[in-house]
Amino acid sequence: MANKGTSTFIIQRLSAMAVLPLVIWFLISLVFHAGDSYEETVSWLSNPAAAIPLGLLVIAGAIHMRIGIMEVIEDYIHSGLKTVLLALNWLFALTVAATALWSIYQLAFAG
Amino acid sequence: MAEGAQSARPLSPHLQIWGWTVTMAASIFHRATGVALYAGAALLASWLFAAASGPEAFAFVSDILASPIGIFALFGFTWALLFHMMNGLRHFLWDRGLGLAPKTATRTAWLVFIASLSLTAVIFWVGLNMRGGA
Ligand code: HEM
Numbered sequence: 001m002a003n004k005g006t007s008t009f010i011i012q013r014l015s016a017m018a019v020l021p022l023v024i025w026f027l028i029s030l031v032f033h034a035g036d037s038y039e040e041t042v043s044w045l046s047n048p049a050a051a052i053p054l055g056l057l058v059i060a061g062a063i064h065m066r067i068g069i070m071e072v073i074e075d076y077i078h079s080g081l082k083t084v085l086l087a088l089n090w091l092f093a094l095t096v097a098a099t100a101l102w103s104i105y106q107l108a109f110a111g
Numbered sequence: 112m113a114e115g116a117q118s119a120r121p122l123s124p125h126l127q128i129w130g131w132t133v134t135m136a137a138s139i140f141h142r143a144t145g146v147a148l149y150a151g152a153a154l155l156a157s158w159l160f161a162a163a164s165g166p167e168a169f170a171f172v173s174d175i176l177a178s179p180i181g182i183f184a185l186f187g188f189t190w191a192l193l194f195h196m197m198n199g200l201r202h203f204l205w206d207r208g209l210g211l212a213p214k215t216a217t218r219t220a221w222l223v224f225i226a227s228l229s230l231t232a233v234i235f236w237v238g239l240n241m242r243g244g245a
Contacts, residue, residue: 013206016199023196027189031234035242038166038173045162058155065152068145092149096156105231110163 015064022057041042053075058100066093134213135218141198144191151188186235194227 012016024058044050066089161172168244175181201219210219 013203017203020196020199023192027192027234031238031241033180034238038162041162041169045159054159061152065145069149072142072146092153096152100156100159100228103156105165106163107159 001090008070012064012067013069015067018060019057019064021102022053025053026057039053042107045104046109048108051104051108055101058097058104062093062097066090069093112122112125133220134216137201137223139196140194140224141202144195144198147188148195151191154184154188182235186231189234190227190231193230194223197223197227 026100027052029044033041036044038092044080045054070086071083158172158176161168176185198220201210201216201223204219210216
């Protein structure tokens, strides 16, 4: 944790606390949906009871993992490469979140 | 060596060494699992994208995930997630000043390793049975 340590720390913890119940819900759901067909999967994911917590998991998870990897990068990389990696980290987190959210949206309205 | 001289030494240094090792291992594992889950997030996004793209794309990804390598990877990601989540609870306790005593930290580190692995095994046992029974 570098300069803006305190607020980063707090967001890291808050996002972790938000992710925690959502991960538990997601893992339990996955067990119950193991081996589902395409149709079953789409009908599960297009239900708001799944789409909404999944969307929240994606958002909180993206925030949490972006900060987590930022800390890892800051711990090990001290050259000019650091800025590039931090930018790529942002790009990765945003791409993962955007792809997942777009897909959830598609499933909810096209499924 | 005389008996007396020997018994004056610490009897079981192994315990201390192990304690240091397991808490260190948990700490390193927290970081390693965090990095692994970063990759796992891409897998989750790909799976959702495939589902949103239609039956062919979904079948393609499902087949990969249902292959032995796929099941192995899913087992690894599930364990990583459970370990990271449970060890995250240790961090939450430490933030409140709890569980910081070396003995407690050692115990909770063991607990997290054992509980996360056991729970992963249970999840896969139930999940694979679900799939078989469905
Ligand atoms: C399941 C609930 C989760 C909890 C309770 C949790 C908790 C935490 C905590 C407390 C930290 C800070 C550790 C420290 O200060 O050293 C952390 C770090 C981290 N987390 Fe999570 N996390 C969770 C899920 C995830 C997920 C889903 C991802 C990835 C997609 C992730 C990726 C990371 C990364 C990369 C770090 C940085 C590791 C490090 O600095 O060593 N976490 N997590």
